[in-house]
Amino acid sequence: MEVLSLSPEIHCFSELLDCSDGDEEEILVCGEDFELNPFDGLPYSSRYYKLLKEREELPVWKEKQTFLESLLHNQIVIVSGHAKTGKSSQIPQWCAEYCLSACYQHGVVVCTQVHKQTAVRLALRVADEMDVNVGHEVGYFIPFESCCTTETILRYCTDDMLQREMMSTPLLNYYGVIILDDVHERTVATDALLALLKDVLLSRPELRLVILTAPHMSSKLQQYYGSIPLIRVESKHQAEVVYSCSIQKDPFLSALRLLFEIHHSKEKGDIVVFLACEREIEKAHQMIRQEQSNLNPDLGELIPVPLYPIKQDLIPKPHQDKQKACKKYRRKVLLTTSFGESLIWIKNVTFVIDGGVGTRKVYNPRIRADSVITQPISKSQAEMHKQILGMSSSGKIFCLYPEEFTYKEMKPHLPAKIQESNLRSMVLFLKRMDIAGFGHCDFISRPAPESLMQALEDLDYLAALDNDGNLSEFGIIMSEFPLDPQLSKSILASCEFECVDEMLTIAAMVTEEIALTCWRKFSHPAGDHFTLINVFNAFKEASTNSTSQYYSTEKWCRDYFLSSSALRMAEIIRAELVEIMKRIELPISEPDFGSEENILSIKKSLLSGYFMHIARDVDGSGNYLMLTHRQVAQLHPFSSYYNSRKIPEWVLFHEFSISEDNSIRVVSEISPDLFVELVPQYYFSNLPPSESKDILQEVINHLSPASAMKEEQKTNDDKENEQFPTPTEQRCTIQ
Secondary structure, three states: OOOOOOOOOOOOOOOOOOOOOOOOOOOOOOOOOOOEOOOOOOEOOHHHHHHHHHHHOOHHHHHHHHHHHHHHHOOEEEEEEOOOOOHHHHHHHHHHHHHHHOOOOOOEEEEEEOOHHHHHHHHHHHHHHHOOOEOOOEEEEEOOEEEOOOOOOEEEEEHHHHHHHHHHOOOOOOEEEEEEOOHHHOOHHHHHHHHHHHHHHHHOOOOEEEEEEOHHHHHHHHHHHOOOOEEEEOOOOOOEEEEOOOOOOOHHHHHHHHHHHHHHOOOOOEEEEEEOOHHHHHHHHHHHHHHHOOOOHHHOEEEEEEOOOOOOOOOOOOOOOHHHHHHOOEEEEEEEEOOOHHHOOOOOEEEEEEOOEEEEEEEEOOOOEEEEEEEEOOHHHHHHHHOOOOOOOOOEEEEOOOHHHHHHOOOOOOOOHHHOOOOHHHHHHHHHHHHOOOOOOOOOOOOOHHHHHHHHHHHHHOOOEOOOOOEOHHHHHHHOOOOOHHHHHHHHHHHHHOOHHHHHHHHHHHHHOOOOOOOHHHOOOOEHHHHHHHHHHHHHHHHHHOOOHHHHHHHHHHHOOOOHHHHHHHHHHHHHHHHHHHHOOOOOOOOOOOOHHHHHHHHHHHHHHHOOOEEEEOOOOOOEEEOOOOOEEEEOOOOOOOOOOOOOOEEEEEEEEEOOOOEEEEEEEOOHHHHHHHOOHHHHOOOOOOHHHHHHHHHHHOOOHHHHHHHHHHHHHHHHHOOOOHHHHHHOOOO
């Protein structure tokens, strides 16, 4: 028999839980004057009991015993409920209690999150509630940051990090309970985990899978997994919903006007504003700060807090100003997008403003680019926004659209991201999993066939696949990097061209998407990739030379309109990439930035990965035509070439997206000679006919006769072997 204090608030409580071997120790927590925490053996603090009272008020709390019984007798349990019901904080703790009952014989607990900010905040909150230390009993691991030890009992992580862990440990043997949270957001990583864990559960009968989702997703999950328990968590309160009389011409300005009206009304409480995109978050943040000086001081201070669902930035530290807090009222305004409801952690939210519009990126495999689509949010998103107030019975939700708009214009749900995303990284991951026998995935929603085909073609071009369509040795090394395969290929190529130090800097800076709003001081004639190296090196020098490091680098960044947190994040990313290089024993060349030979080597490395991202200025005025299709784009305003007297004819670009102002970002000049030297011939031979291709063919023809014959023979061999496109069709075994 196993005795465990599942409810520490009761002085003596025992329950029979799963004991497969029957020889586990008895754990009995029975306090006379105090209780001991079963996770660290220390007495509970007074704060524990204070937080316990708050936990008992959560809607999910009344389902505790039902959940534990379901977990005891079933491999999979679904818990369905809206935001602010306590699912994400309480259920992982109960799972840790379940694992403790078996003395962690079957493993510990991991809980995935879509956003890294949420993973960190939940780990901090749950450690506080469990009365243990973050980084010991409770921890987190997110991209480029880990706060866990071998003693950590409960781990929060992002879904893509658990996916990466599967590459080295396919059966995830370390864990006894795996919790997938926010499954309704349908990220590519979450959908892949849902599919792969089906097979893992068959191989590990003792493993438990808990799925946390919004109500609209629960029936689909039950159909997918079969007859499994579903626990519904109901909200206690239903806040007042106020609809607009008509559709707003400009939802952004309407939201800000309403925000200031609420503030002038003197009603207390923090405000959440759902905006269309991250650009609107930045704009709103700036406008609120500017307007602050014009507001009546008696109303208190408006504190805008931007919450970015996608941005790869450092987790902001909570700002506390005790002196100001004592003097006057401070109202927080949380600014996020339509996908940011899980980022909202503040309890004192009384008002929600929902613009009803969202933007999302939809990948077009034919042109290898994202299209930015602005459209009404879905009905399920609108419903989740209404639940943000959670336990507040006095709050109000302002919908800047009429109620009938919900039924007439909003789709029930948005498509899963696996149907709208670039699948290169996912296919590379699944090919890696195929080595362990887990590559065949029964996805809950089938990926777009055209995107799958294009991903396989691209991986073939990048030499990540062998002639049988399996992962090549080169592809295995590429999969070790948490980067887009094109960027991984460029890093590996830099080992050959001896410019690894510079290429790692570029990789860190483009991954962090540093916006060069003030580039002229750092501008490099070779292009934006080289300008990014200048920025990073200047930041490092400023950090080294500063006496009070944090504040002087902050000022330095402000002077040049750069984000210090983004640059610090780039430092962290680069350090992690260096560690990966060392772990897989790849050479790291000494820095030699600035020499002509080094610049040429960097361009060769970039071309090795980004030969599919080439454009040519067709009219001498900055209208760049993509080599792979007929799309035309202009230089992004942040490019160092923008508004320069002479712009390059041929460029390599990092990113192209179709939006109101089609633009190519992070652009550097390349020569046609360099392109034809490094591009895979079977890629070039399958490019659509164009003037640009004719120019490149002339370059090939002007090579020495021996080289030309060699190239022609290679082309003929490629066609005879049908390396493209037939094999990629045969290699597409992903379901």
